[in-house]
Amino acid sequence: MPETSPTLPKTASRHDWLIARKALLEQEKRLTRERDALSEARRQLPMVRIDKDYVFEGPEGQVKLIDLFQGGRQLIVYHFMFDPAWEKACPGCTGFVKDLPDLEGLHEHDTSLAVIGRAPQAKLDAYRRLQGWDIPLYSSFGSDFNYDFHVTSDETVTPAEYNYRPRAEHLANGEPWFADGEQHGVSVFLREGDAVFHTYSTYARGVEPLVPVLHYLDLTPLGRQGA
Numbered sequence: 001m002p003e004t005s006p007t008l009p010k011t012a013s014r015h016d017w018l019i020a021r022k023a024l025l026e027q028e029k030r031l032t033r034e035r036d037a038l039s040e041a042r043r044q045l046p047m048v049r050i051d052k053d054y055v056f057e058g059p060e061g062q063v064k065l066i067d068l069f070q071g072g073r074q075l076i077v078y079h080f081m082f083d084p085a086w087e088k089a090c091p092g093c094t095g096f097v098k099d100l101p102d103l104e105g106l107h108e109h110d111t112s113l114a115v116i117g118r119a120p121q122a123k124l125d126a127y128r129r130l131q132g133w134d135i136p137l138y139s140s141f142g143s144d145f146n147y148d149f150h151v152t153s154d155e156t157v158t159p160a161e162y163n164y165r166p167r168a169e170h171l172a173n174g175e176p177w178f179a180d181g182e183q184h185g186v187s188v189f190l191r192e193g194d195a196v197f198h199t200y201s202t203y204a205r206g207v208e209p210l211v212p213v214l215h216y217l218d219l220t221p222l223g224r225q226g227a
Contacts, residue, residue: 006222047190047197052148057121057139059128065189066196068138074111075189079151081182082117082124084141089117089127093184097133099212114138118146118182149201151183163203178204186210 012020054065069075080097081090088094103113116138117124124137146152153160153167160167162178170178185203189196208214217224 006225009221042200045200047199050189050196050198052144054140054143054145056116056143056145057141059121059125059136063138066191066194068112068114069189069191069196070107070112072107072110072112073191074109075191076106076111076113077149077187077189078113078115079146079149079183079185079187080115080117080137081151081184082119082127083182084119084123086119089119090182090184093117094131095213096184096207096211097135098131100135101212103135116140116145118152146182149185149187150203151185153178153180153183155180163206 050065056063056065056068065075068077078093078096081093097115100113106113115135118140119127120141121137121139124139128135128137140146147154147158150161153162155167160179162170162183165178167179170176183203184207185201186207187198188200190199191197214224
């Protein structure tokens with residue numbers, strides 16, 4: 001079947017365009033205020049102390065969760081979809097890492113970012129080199145990390161859930177792709193001395209605010225075009 005042409009905006013005079021633009025501006029301002037309120041509510045979420053001693057394999061050997069803070073107080077983890085049996089990582093996750101900004105801005109605010117996948121380190125590092133990335137990838141292979149943070153669903157290991165919904169609900173909703181296997185997401189941690197706390201996790205479309213290309217496309221009349 002031929003591709004359906006997108007519906008284009010109607011043509012208007014500059015005067016009528018300005019009226020419509022100012023009306024949209026009021027919506028944008030409301031959204032900005034709502035986003036600020038949401039960010040404040042997110043900061044006020046209670047936090048959970050991490051008692052497990054998670055160990056990851058990095059390019060230079062084993063590291064613990066607290067090591068990924070790189071001396072800072074905050075850590076953002078991107079859960080990178082790479083099943084140990086796969087030869088390549090998820091294309092969407094690959095695009096996410098490609099779009100990462102210069103992380104120096106995070107480091108200046110006492111925050112680090114780590115990319116963690118479940119594939120063994122040798123496979124992760126080979127993929128990193130293939131992509132030409134400078135950022136290290138860390139392997140959670142053999143640990144409970146992916147299962148505990150619900151980015152690997154396997155009922156033979158632990159009751160499966162994704163995006164705060166159990167496996168059965170995803171199947172009932174006709175979303176089997178969320179029911180089993182690898183998923184992506186973002187988790188945030190805070191360090192107080194030697195204690196580490198989990199403060200936030202988001203999944204699925206909740207990760208979109210961290211994908212800049214989508215927001216650029218949202219500014220255009222043709223939109224995301226399937227992205």
